[in-house]
Amino acid sequence: MRPLFFFTLILILSVVTLARGKNIPFPKDFVFGTATAAYQIEGAAREGGRGPSIWDYFSHIPGKTFKDATGDIACDHYHRLEEDVKLMVSMGLKYYRMSISWSRLLPDGTIDNINQQGIDHYNKEIDILLKNGITPFVTLYHWDLPLNLHIKYGGWLNKEASMKHFGDYADLCFKSFGDRVKNWITFNEAWCASIHGYLNGSQAPGRCSKCKPEQGDSDREPYQAAHSMILSHAVAVDIYLNKYKKTQKGSIGMTMNSGWGEPLTNKPEDQDAAQRLMEFQLGWFADPIFRGDYPLSMRRQAGNLLPQFTQAEKQLLIKSKSDFFGLNHYSTLYVSARTNVSSGYYAHMNATTTPYRDGKPIGERADSTWLWVVPWGIRKIVNWVYDRYQIKIYITENGCDVPNEDKLPFDQIINDTFRVNYLQGYLNAVSEAIHQDKVPVVGYFVWSFMDNFEWADGYAKRFGIHHVDYVKNNTRTPKKSAKWYSELIKQ
Ligand SMILES: *[C@@H]1O[C@H](CO)[C@@H](O)[C@H](O)[C@H]1NC(C)=O
Ligand SMILES: *[C@@H]1O[C@H](CO)[C@@H](O)[C@H](O)[C@H]1NC(C)=O
Numbered sequence: 307m308r309p310l311f312f313f314t315l316i317l318i319l320s321v322v323t324l325a326r327g328k329n330i331p332f333p334k335d336f337v338f339g340t341a342t343a344a345y346q347i348e349g350a351a352r353e354g355g356r357g358p359s360i361w362d363y364f365s366h367i368p369g370k371t372f373k374d375a376t377g378d379i380a381c382d383h384y385h386r387l388e389e390d391v392k393l394m395v396s397m398g399l400k401y402y403r404m405s406i407s408w409s410r411l412l413p414d415g416t417i418d419n420i421n422q423q424g425i426d427h428y429n430k431e432i433d434i435l436l437k438n439g440i441t442p443f444v445t446l447y448h449w450d451l452p453l454n455l456h457i458k459y460g461g462w463l464n465k466e467a468s469m470k471h472f473g474d475y476a477d478l479c480f481k482s483f484g485d486r487v488k489n490w491i492t493f494n495e496a497w498c499a500s501i502h503g504y505l506n507g508s509q510a511p512g513r514c515s516k517c518k519p520e521q522g523d524s525d526r527e528p529y530q531a532a533h534s535m536i537l538s539h540a541v542a543v544d545i546y547l548n549k550y551k552k553t554q555k556g557s558i559g560m561t562m563n564s565g566w567g568e569p570l571t572n573k574p575e576d577q578d579a580a581q582r583l584m585e586f587q588l589g590w591f592a593d594p595i596f597r598g599d600y601p602l603s604m605r606r607q608a609g610n611l612l613p614q615f616t617q618a619e620k621q622l623l624i625k626s627k628s629d630f631f632g633l634n635h636y637s638t639l640y641v642s643a644r645t646n647v648s649s650g651y652y653a654h655m656n657a658t659t660t661p662y663r664d665g666k667p668i669g670e671r672a673d674s675t676w677l678w679v680v681p682w683g684i685r686k687i688v689n690w691v692y693d694r695y696q697i698k699i700y701i702t703e704n705g706c707d708v709p710n711e712d713k714l715p716f717d718q719i720i721n722d723t724f725r726v727n728y729l730q731g732y733l734n735a736v737s738e739a740i741h742q743d744k745v746p747v748v749g750y751f752v753w754s755f756m757d758n759f760e761w762a763d764g765y766a767k768r769f770g771i772h773h774v775d776y777v778k779n780n781t782r783t784p785k786k787s788a789k790w791y792s793e794l795i796k797q
């Protein structure tokens with residue numbers, strides 16, 4: 307009886323403490339932040355000398371985004387820096403992940419035409435953050451390629467042009483802001499930019515074999531675009547290490563995205579399929595960056611659709627050492643062998659995902675169709691990353707939308723218990739990975755600081771811990787999750 311009694315007592319106590327959102331243990335210097343991206347929040351798309359990006363172009367093609375939404379105004383963050391930083395201060399935020407709009411600094415994407423107003427704008431933003439005790443983590447590429455580079459050179463399909471122009475842009479950012487910005491992320495989710503941009507065409511620039519107006523090649527182009535992004539990352543890191551790191555003393559790395567793939571059964575082919583899925587999703591980018599070449603599974607399956615790195619490129623990959631692994635993680639699915647797709651990336655991956663095992667869902671579903679709440683998945687994925695790459699990890703995005711959030715009455719939207727439970731569950735699992743598995747996760751950023759333009763889903767999906775009223779003058783209101791996270795940070 308006694309062990310059972312104690313077990314029950316401990317269970318009750320832990321449920322009580324969890325419910326209060328307190329006592330999730332984290333190392334003292336753990337980085338707690340929130341994240342956003344330029345095109346999703348800034349607006350002011352045609353102001354301050356900014357040039358168009360592929361997202362301006364794509365979102366203005368009818369039918370490409372939900373209700374034809376665009377980022378023209380978004381959260382109007384461009385005009386509300388002071389107001390938004392005040393909100394950050396009021397919740398005790400000390401770290402903020404933001405991105406720079408490339409075409410705000412370089413309207414045609416090239417270094418030949420620098421827009422001083424753009425530089426002034428980000429100087430102002432960085433200074434306001436620092437003045438208020440908030441450390442910026444800055445992403446250089448969060449999907450908004452200057453349109454001119456796409457039209458004139460083929461964008462990410464042109465390896466040489468990509469490496470040159472991304473290198474120039476990165477250099478300009480280090481030179482202009484690196485005295486104050488000490489945490490650089492080269493690319494955000496190059497997987498999405500490659501797959502959604504060039505295989506499905508569901509995101510900018512909207513290319514695929516059957517897409518209009520951008521007819522591409524769904525089998526070949528995702529690999530080509532990814533290849534250019536990987537090498538452009540390496541160029542930027544190399545520039546940082548050679549020209550800036552010694553004096554500026556900052557860190558640099560890439561942010562990659564992946565769900566966790568849990569084998570559907572114990573069968574070896576399902577176990578293999580799950581491992582292959584992780585290699586195709588994370589290894590596609592992380593293997594070249596941390597190990598100098600693509601995973602063997604990809605080389606074997608994709609054959610010559612997957613570009614080769616030249617000897618010189620391999621050298622570049624090896625010498626451009628990243629300081630950390632940036633991981634965006636939201637969800638977990640079961641994986642089994644085989645796929646119905648006949649060619650291209652998904653055929654090569656040869657794995658099928660499903661949220662169901664024996665008819666039971668893997669977790670609760672959030673609002674987005676792809677997002678299932680599976681806290682244990684984040685513990686498994688950081689273990690996978692650390693086992694394979696032996697490098698410290700920042701969770702650079704994690705969060706959820708609430709079922710039907712956009713359709714709920716305002717008072718229910720801001721009482722987002724669902725989101726609080728999600729964050730609590732995932733943070734608990736991260737804490738376990740740190741303390742029990744000894745995985746060096748050093749930071750965590752909630753996606754997102756506020757509701758924003760959710761790409762092809764427009765404004766219908768809300769991921770913010772602050773509500774944004776797009777109808778009533780973009781008014782911001784903290785949700786319960788903002789208060790909960792604020793308490794966690796302060797403690
Ligand atoms: C993209 O296309 C692949 C292959 O048809 C499919 O499996 C996948 O679900 C699609 N993803 C999205 C987000 O539409
Ligand atoms: C996909 O996986 C199944 C099951 O493991 C295997 O029988 C099949 O040959 C594989 N197909 C390809 C193209 O690799």
Ligand SMILES: *[C@@H]1O[C@H](CO)[C@@H](O)[C@H](O)[C@H]1NC(C)=O
Pocket residue numbers: 644645646658
């Ligand atoms: C493949 O497609 C068939 C017919 O549409 C379907 O019955 C089957 O479940 C699919 N298999 C997988 C692994 O998706």
Ligand SMILES: *[C@@H]1O[C@H](CO)[C@@H](O)[C@H](O)[C@H]1NC(C)=O
Pocket residue numbers: 721723724
């Ligand atoms: C918030 O929602 C929870 C259930 O999710 C409910 O128990 C609570 O009463 C609500 N609080 C307010 C202030 O509406």
Ligand SMILES: *[C@@H]1O[C@H](CO)[C@@H](O)[C@H](O)[C@H]1NC(C)=O
Pocket residue numbers: 386389779
């Ligand atoms: C809209 O919000 C901005 C920024 O907070 C403010 O300056 C302006 O006065 C507001 N306009 C109205 C009509 O409320």
